[in-house]
Amino acid sequence: MALVEIENLSVEFPTQGGIMRAVDGVSLRLEEGEVLGVVGESGSGKSVTMLALMGLIPFPGRVRADKLSFNGRDLLTISDKDRRKLTGKDVAMIFQEPTTSLNPSFTVGFQLTETLRLHEGMDRKAAERRAVELLGQVGIPSPESRLSAYPHQLSGGMNQRVMIAMAIACNPKLLIADEPTTALDVTIQAQILDLLMTLQKERRMGLVMITHNMGVVADTAKRVMVMYAGQIMEERSADDLFASPQHPYTAALLAALPERSEGGRLATIPGVVPGLYDRPKGCLFSPRCAYATEHSRHVRPDLRPWAGGHIRCHYPLGDPNRNAEIQHDHPVGTEAAS
Amino acid sequence: MLRFILTRVSLIIPTFIGITLLTFFLIRLVPGDPIETMAGERGIDPARHELLRKEYGFDRPILVQYGIYIARVLQGDLSKSVITQAPVLDEFLALFPATIELAVCAILFALVIGLPAGILAAVRRNSIFDHGVMGISLAGYSMPIFWWGLILILLFSVQFDLTPVSGRIDVLYYIEPVTGFLLIDSLFFSEDEGAFRSALAHLILPTIVLGTVPLAVIARMTRSAMLEVLGEDYIRTAKAKGLSRFRIIALHALRNALIPVVTVIGLQVGVLFTGAILTETIFSWPGVGKWLIEAIFRRDYPVLQGGVLLLGIVVMTVNLLVDLAYGLINPRIRHTR
Numbered sequence: 001m002a003l004v005e006i007e008n009l010s011v012e013f014p015t016q017g018g019i020m021r022a023v024d025g026v027s028l029r030l031e032e033g034e035v036l037g038v039v040g041e042s043g044s045g046k047s048v049t050m051l052a053l054m055g056l057i058p059f060p061g062r063v064r065a066d067k068l069s070f071n072g073r074d075l076l077t078i079s080d081k082d083r084r085k086l087t088g089k090d091v092a093m094i095f096q097e098p099t100t101s102l103n104p105s106f107t108v109g110f111q112l113t114e115t116l117r118l119h120e121g122m123d124r125k126a127a128e129r130r131a132v133e134l135l136g137q138v139g140i141p142s143p144e145s146r147l148s149a150y151p152h153q154l155s156g157g158m159n160q161r162v163m164i165a166m167a168i169a170c171n172p173k174l175l176i177a178d179e180p181t182t183a184l185d186v187t188i189q190a191q192i193l194d195l196l197m198t199l200q201k202e203r204r205m206g207l208v209m210i211t212h213n214m215g216v217v218a219d220t221a222k223r224v225m226v227m228y229a230g231q232i233m234e235e236r237s238a239d240d241l242f243a244s245p246q247h248p249y250t251a252a253l254l255a256a257l258p259e260r261s262e263g264g265r266l267a268t269i270p271g272v273v274p275g276l277y278d279r280p281k282g283c284l285f286s287p288r289c290a291y292a293t294e295h296s297r298h299v300r301p302d303l304r305p306w307a308g309g310h311i312r313c314h315y316p317l318g319d320p321n322r323n324a325e326i327q328h329d330h331p332v333g334t335e336a337a338s
Numbered sequence: 339m340l341r342f343i344l345t346r347v348s349l350i351i352p353t354f355i356g357i358t359l360l361t362f363f364l365i366r367l368v369p370g371d372p373i374e375t376m377a378g379e380r381g382i383d384p385a386r387h388e389l390l391r392k393e394y395g396f397d398r399p400i401l402v403q404y405g406i407y408i409a410r411v412l413q414g415d416l417s418k419s420v421i422t423q424a425p426v427l428d429e430f431l432a433l434f435p436a437t438i439e440l441a442v443c444a445i446l447f448a449l450v451i452g453l454p455a456g457i458l459a460a461v462r463r464n465s466i467f468d469h470g471v472m473g474i475s476l477a478g479y480s481m482p483i484f485w486w487g488l489i490l491i492l493l494f495s496v497q498f499d500l501t502p503v504s505g506r507i508d509v510l511y512y513i514e515p516v517t518g519f520l521l522i523d524s525l526f527f528s529e530d531e532g533a534f535r536s537a538l539a540h541l542i543l544p545t546i547v548l549g550t551v552p553l554a555v556i557a558r559m560t561r562s563a564m565l566e567v568l569g570e571d572y573i574r575t576a577k578a579k580g581l582s583r584f585r586i587i588a589l590h591a592l593r594n595a596l597i598p599v600v601t602v603i604g605l606q607v608g609v610l611f612t613g614a615i616l617t618e619t620i621f622s623w624p625g626v627g628k629w630l631i632e633a634i635f636r637r638d639y640p641v642l643q644g645g646v647l648l649l650g651i652v653v654m655t656v657n658l659l660v661d662l663a664y665g666l667i668n669p670r671i672r673h674t675r
Binding site for chain 2: 054056083084085086087088089092093095097100101102103104105106114115118119150152163166
């Protein structure tokens with residue numbers, strides 16, 4: 001039994017201009033102890049997918065799915081009360097901005113023991129002892145004295161450690177890390193990633209690493225899911241994905257990495273993620289795709305099995321017939337036309 | 339902390355000078371003087387008028403009068419009422435408990451209704467309840483106090499005969515002032531069972547009238563502060579911890595939303611005393627507000643100058659206390675020196 005099973009998940013937000021589809025037909029499986037990287041630009045729906053799993057989609061957002069289950073429990077029909085028993089205990093989440101994600105009016109100790117007292121039924125004394133242990137485990141020096149500190153008295157890195165301590169307090173089966181290092185200094189980023197990976201191995205918990213940084217994925221994930229405009233574009237093992245990306249979007253993301261730049265200017269992807277009004281009829285990436293054709297601009301590709309993973313593309317890069325197919329379909333993209 | 343208090347206290351000095359200047363010169367701009375008003379419609383013989391003006395010192399150059407007044411104030415002497423000849427401070431202290439009693443009841447009324455209304459409106463934003471609370475509070479905020487007071491009297495006192503029209507207590511009862519607060523005195527120091535009920539009944543309408551504006555301000559402020567806080571990242575964190583909705587709103591959100599609300603409550607204290615002047619006049623409430631209004635009509639210069647100065651000191655002190663309380667609920671301020 002998989003830890004997480006999501007089938008055909010969509011999340012919509014009604015806006016004044018119409019319905020904004022933030023997540024569009026996402027399916028994924030996560031086994032126990034597995035590390036999944038979810039990559040995509042801002043607005044690609046990667047955070048919203050995970051917020052939907054946590055049940056944290058704010059009003060008036062609508063969540064629809066054929067299946068949404070965690071550890072065998074159906075999250076579509078679960079009562080609010082039962083759901084709250086899961087969230088924060090078996091599924092925990094840490095966020096991008098550690099300093100604003102902690103409540104400024106309460107001490108670190110209060111916020112940390114709150115979870116323990118709620119889910120584990122500990123008394124104040126026991127919870128405080130456990131909180132000190134946890135702060136020690138996440139590498140906070142002199143944890144006893146930190147209990148009475150307020151978030152504004154700690155650095156961003158320390159606050160993220162507190163967030164992690166809070167998240168792992170009840171030994172979750174799944175930890176969702178939503179861009180956990182984006183707001184931190186580069187030196188601290190590596191420390192936090194190391195800490196997360198160490199904790200993941202020690203506790204054998206599932207870990208979903210949401211990021212827009214391919215480097216972070218390369219360091220952490222075994223399997224990668226690339227998202228674009230609310231849809232999964234490509235999904236396969238990290239090693240394969242980095243060695244031979246199949247989707248033009250993945251390839252473009254990788255080419256934009258400074259480490260992969262072959263001298264000269266850093267590669268970029270022209271254009272922006274489509275919004276509410278300019279959502280293409282065909283492939284969502286086609287307006288920015290170098291290999292777009294008349295066909296791909298009008299017919300949206302389905303997610304299909306490909307090369308040990310899944311892909312949503314008419315012309316995967318590894319397909320031997322792709323050049324012929326592109327020529328046949330009237331190329332319009334910059335690369336294909338030349 | 340000490341430095342904070344000292345800075346705040348040093349700000350009192352210019353405010354203090356401003357109050358003395360304003361009250362001293364503004365009341366003298368009004369035509370007429372205390373002697374003419376005392377004489378009333380019969381008028382007064384010009385020679386006798388001149389004599390009395392000299393006796394009270396009103397014939398001296400105005401700046402000299404101001405100098406004498408300031409010199410006396412600095413020695414703690416607020417001088418005597420021209421009309422009653424009683425020391426201004428004594429009169430103020432005798433009347434002030436009535437005003438405090440009314441003001442405290444009004445602010446409690448405003449808090450007890452305004453806070454929950456604001457919170458609920460924020461939690462159920464754009465609901466009928468939200469629109470209702472905001473509409474009513476806007477109406478309450480815009481309502482002229484004197485008109486609102488008269489309407490309530492007409493409705494509850496005259497039409498339904500539910501509440502007394504004016505005063506602090508029924509004339510049947512005489513309560514020896516111990517604390518000066520009638521509710522306390524009548525409850526603990528009076529044999530008469532009905533005295534407390536009577537005092538309470540007399541408080542209802544003035545409390546509502548005086549509390550309406552602060553109620554509206556507090557409700558609107560609480561709502562907007564709550565709305566802002568509910569969108570913060572740490573509320574999402576609290577949800578991700580699996581906390582109950584009640585705990586998230588009443589503890590995690592409210593604690594942060596209260597910070598701006600407390601500031602507003604402090605500012606409302608000044609508004610409350612302004613409102614008290616009107617409310618006390620409408621309900622013949624024997625407090626400082628009514629006393630000041632009468633002082634204006636009688637051109638009782640010392641009472642007006644002394645009374646406004648004392649009220650000013652009270653307002654400044656309360657605001658200082660509110661700022662100190664602000665540090666208690668906002669740790670980010672507490673730790674900065």
